[in-house]
Amino acid sequence: MTVLPEYPQARGCPFQPASGYADYAPVSKVRLYNGREVWAVTGHAEARQVLLDPVTYSSDRVHPHYPALAPRFESARKVRNFIGMDPPEHTVQRRMLLSSFTVKKTNALRPRIQALVDGLIDEIEAKGPVADLVPDFALPVPSIVICELLGVPYADHAFFEHQSRRVVTGSTTLEESADAFAQLKGYLDELIQRKQREPGDGLLDTLIAEQVETGGLTRAELVDIALLLLVAGHETTASAIALGVVTLLEHPDQLTALRSDARLLPTAVEELLRYMAIADGIARFATADADLAGHRVRAGDGIVVVIATANRDGEAFPSPAAFAVDRGARHHVSFGHGVHQCIGQNLARAEMEIALGTLFRRLPGLRLARDLADLPIKEAGGVQGVWELPVTW
Amino acid sequence: MRISADQGRCLGAGQCVLSAPDRFDQSELGLVEVLDPEVPEGDEQRFRDILDLCPSQALSLEA
Numbered sequence: 441m442t443v444l445p446e447y448p449q450a451r452g453c454p455f456q457p458a459s460g461y462a463d464y465a466p467v468s469k470v471r472l473y474n475g476r477e478v479w480a481v482t483g484h485a486e487a488r489q490v491l492l493d494p495v496t497y498s499s500d501r502v503h504p505h506y507p508a509l510a511p512r513f514e515s516a517r518k519v520r521n522f523i524g525m526d527p528p529e530h531t532v533q534r535r536m537l538l539s540s541f542t543v544k545k546t547n548a549l550r551p552r553i554q555a556l557v558d559g560l561i562d563e564i565e566a567k568g569p570v571a572d573l574v575p576d577f578a579l580p581v582p583s584i585v586i587c588e589l590l591g592v593p594y595a596d597h598a599f600f601e602h603q604s605r606r607v608v609t610g611s612t613t614l615e616e617s618a619d620a621f622a623q624l625k626g627y628l629d630e631l632i633q634r635k636q637r638e639p640g641d642g643l644l645d646t647l648i649a650e651q652v653e654t655g656g657l658t659r660a661e662l663v664d665i666a667l668l669l670l671v672a673g674h675e676t677t678a679s680a681i682a683l684g685v686v687t688l689l690e691h692p693d694q695l696t697a698l699r700s701d702a703r704l705l706p707t708a709v710e711e712l713l714r715y716m717a718i719a720d721g722i723a724r725f726a727t728a729d730a731d732l733a734g735h736r737v738r739a740g741d742g743i744v745v746v747i748a749t750a751n752r753d754g755e756a757f758p759s760p761a762a763f764a765v766d767r768g769a770r771h772h773v774s775f776g777h778g779v780h781q782c783i784g785q786n787l788a789r790a791e792m793e794i795a796l797g798t799l800f801r802r803l804p805g806l807r808l809a810r811d812l813a814d815l816p817i818k819e820a821g822g823v824q825g826v827w828e829l830p831v832t833w
Numbered sequence: 834m835r836i837s838a839d840q841g842r843c844l845g846a847g848q849c850v851l852s853a854p855d856r857f858d859q860s861e862l863g864l865v866e867v868l869d870p871e872v873p874e875g876d877e878q879r880f881r882d883i884l885d886l887c888p889s890q891a892l893s894l895e896a
Contacts, residue, residue: 492890531844538845538863543854770848770886781846781888 444471447480447744448509448610448720448820453812455687455716457748458820465749467733473821478507478742479732480721484753484773486733487745490724491778497724497743498526499780505725507742510610510821512617513723519621521664523672527779533665536651537783540589540643546786549585553794556584561802569832570809573799578682578829579674581795585787586673590666591642592631600624604671610821621667628666632659643669669784676718677788679818679825681795684712686815686826687763688796689808694765699800708765709792714772715763717748718824722776747773748824803833834872834894836880840864842891849892852883865891 447470449458464470466483481487490497500506501517501524508514516524522533539545560580564571571577583601587594606612606620632644636652636659639645644666651657657665688695688708698708724743729736737743751772752760775782782788800806808815809830816827836856843865849857858866872880872894884892 492888534844535862539861540863541845541847542859542863543847543850544859770851775846777888779844779889781844783845786847786851 444469444477446471446473447478447746450820451817451824454683454815454817454824454826455690457717457720457746457752461746461749464746466753467735470744472507472742473510474508476507476742478744479735479737480744480746481732482746482749482753483733484750484756484771487747487750487773488777489732490743490745491722491773491776491780494526494530494779496726496728496730498727499524499530499724500526501723503725505740505742507723507725507744509721509723509744510612511614512607512609512612512822514614515617515621516607518618519625519664519667520661521668523668523780530779533657533661534779534783536647536656537643537665537669540646541783541787543786546790549589549787550790550794552588553581553585553791554798557581557794557798558802561799565803570830571832573685573829573831574678574682574827577795577799578685579678581681582674582677582788582791585791586670589643589673589787590669591635591640591644592666592670596627600627600670601674603627604675607671608675608823610819612822624667624671625663628663628670629659632662632666672782673784673787675823677791679718679823680712680716680788680792682829683716683718683825684709684792684796685799685806685829685831686808686812687712687716688800689806690812691763694763695800698765699804702797702801704765705793705797706789707768709789709796710770710772711763711765711767712792712796713774714751714757714767714769716824717751717772717774719774719776720748720820720822720824721746722780745773747776805833806831807833834877834880834896835870836867836872836884837870837893837895838865838867839891839893842889844889844891846888848886848888849883852886853880 449460464480464482466486470480522530603620722745726741775785809832845863
C-alpha cells in the first residue's frame, strides 16, 4: 500500500508554496493529520470549479463530512457563521454585512488608514532601528482598522490578538483552539451586551439595532459573526503586510519598478496576493458524486482546495513562478472564489496598498536585519507568513 | 452586446467595480448596479474577462 502525501505541508520559504504540493496537480488524494483521506485540488480551473459550486461542494463545517485540515477546525465547528454555512442560510447573513464592505465604503476609510500608517512609521523612526515590523506595524494597522469598523475597543487588542493567533495558527491543539474560541466568544458576548445597553457607532452596533433587536439574529449568532470579522479582519492582513515586505525586499528589481511608478501599487498588491497565498487551503466536502479532473469524487468525500498552488498554475498565469508587480492579474484565488469569496477583500487591498506603499516611500533604505532563511515561518495548516520581521533602514 | 446583472445572485465582492468603475457601482445594500450596460464592438473579450472575475456569477453578456 502506498502512503499518501500529507496535507498541509510546511513552507521552506515563507512566500513559496510547500514544495511537496507540486506533485499533486491538478487533483489527487492526500492524508490529513487525523488520517482522513481527502482530495487535494491544486489546479486553478479545478479550484474554481469546486469553489463556484456550493451545492456539490459544501462549506457546512458542522457536518461530520466537513474535513478538519488541522485540529483547530474541530473546535471551529462550534462557531456558526456564514463562512461555514451554505446558501441560502449563508446568503442571509452575508447580506446583512455587505453595505459596510463596498468599494466606496472601504475607499472612504483610506484617509484614516493613511494617518494610522504614518503615525506608526513616525514611532518606528523615533525608536530607531532595529524594528520588528510584525508588532510595530503589520499587526496594529489592520487591528486598529477592524476595531474602529466593528466598534471593538482597541484597548483590548493584546487579549484578542493573542486569542486570534491561537485560532489561526496551524500548530494550535484541539484544547488550545477550543479555549481560544471560548474566550473570544465570552469577550464578544459581554461586549455586545454592553453595547445593547450603551450603543456606539460601529458595525456591531448597527447589527444590534438592525438585526438583534428585530429578531433577524440572536445575540449568540451575532457573537459568532463578530468573532469571524474580528479574527479574519486582522490576522490575515497582518500576515500579508509583513510577508509583503519580505517578498518585495527579496525581489529588488520588482521593488525598484514599484518605487519608480507608484501607479503600480494596486497591481503589485494583487501580485503579492497571488504569489504569497496567505491562506494556504480551503476545505469543502462533496454532497453528491461528481467528476473532478477525471477523478470520481464520491458524496461525503473531503476536499481541500490548495490556494497556494492554484495561484501558480501555468495554465492560468504565464510564468507562474515569476513575481511581477505589473502582472495585472486578478483571477487568483487568494480571497477564495464563489459565494464565500472574502467579504473584506477591498479593505485588505486598501490596507496593503497604503501600508506597503507608505513604508517603502518613507524608509527608502529598508532592509531585513536578519537573513530570510532565519525568519521564523508560520506553521503549516494556518495563516501563512512570518512570526517576526526585524528590519533596519 | 449588453451587460446584464442579477442582484439576486450578487454577494458584494466588488470585483466589477474594481475592474470598471465607470460601468459598475454598488447600491446602499452593497449590490451590483450597472451604470452603463453597452459593450462597444471589439471590447467583448475585455468584458468577458471582467465578468469572469465575479465570484457569484451575477453578471452576463446579452445580445
